[in-house]
Amino acid sequence: MPTVMSMMDREFGAMIAQELVASGVQVVTGIGVSAVGVDAEGQRIVTLADGRQIGRPRPVLRGREAGSLAKLAGLEIGPSGGLIVDEFLRTSDPHVWAAGDMVEVVQKISGRHIRIPLAGPANRQGRIAASNALGAKMHYDGALGTSVVRSSRRPPR
Numbered sequence: 001m002p003t004v005m006s007m008m009d010r011e012f013g014a015m016i017a018q019e020l021v022a023s024g025v026q027v028v029t030g031i032g033v034s035a036v037g038v039d040a041e042g043q044r045i046v047t048l049a050d051g052r053q054i055g056r057p058r059p060v061l062r063g064r065e066a067g068s069l070a071k072l073a074g075l076e077i078g079p080s081g082g083l084i085v086d087e088f089l090r091t092s093d094p095h096v097w098a099a100g101d102m103v104e105v106v107q108k109i110s111g112r113h114i115r116i117p118l119a120g121p122a123n124r125q126g127r128i129a130a131s132n133a134l135g136a137k138m139h140y141d142g143a144l145g146t147s148v149v150r151s152s153r154r155p156p157r
């Protein structure tokens with residue numbers, strides 16, 4: 001996407017990007033990731049669609065679309081078609097964490113491993129996966145997957 005947090009106005013995206021850069025994060029926008037691999041020295045390397053390579057990253061995969069990239073990277077996929085992660089949201093590659101719609105999580109009541117593509121769990125998982133990629137040991141305990149719907153028409157008084 002052309003800016004970070006593309007659901008917001010570009011001006012806000014630019015402000016958020018500035019904050020990230022000020023915190024030491026390298027921000028790359030407007031280009032997709034084409035591959036996640038390993039270089040000649042065995043170090044993990046991310047290749048962008050224009051061929052640029054970013055070395056020694058801490059990849060955190062997000063979203064539905066990243067599923068195909070995960071398959072290309074040889075990460076283990078569960079029966080639901082989601083990425084298998086442990087309680088620290090680490091994939092079958094110990095150097096890659098994953099969060100969001102693409103991961104299989106434990107449904108807290110049934111105990112089954114399923115995909116729960118909702119924004120709340122994705123947000124929490126993203127925070128935990130990123131923290132763990134930076135050395136924390138935070139657990140993700142699963143989700144309920146509840147939804148609330150309503151009619152757009154007000155009920156008669």
Ligand SMILES: Cc1cc2nc3c(=O)[nH]c(=O)nc-3n(C[C@H](O)[C@H](O)[C@H](O)COP(=O)(O)OP(=O)(O)OC[C@H]3O[C@@H](n4cnc5c(N)ncnc54)[C@H](O)[C@@H]3O)c2cc1C
Nearest residue numbers: 032033062063064065066099100101102117118119120122
């Ligand atoms: C129409 C619609 C309505 C929804 N309504 C609700 C709702 O009311 N409540 C709710 O809880 N949830 C809702 N959801 C679900 C919610 O949007 C998702 O669960 C949430 O956005 C998942 O977050 P994510 O980070 O896993 O994936 P995404 O938000 O999809 O983020 C994935 C990101 O990865 C990027 N990406 C993908 N491939 C690459 C690549 N190769 N290189 C670089 N970047 C890449 C994408 O551009 C995207 O920015 C809705 C979803 C849709 C589609």
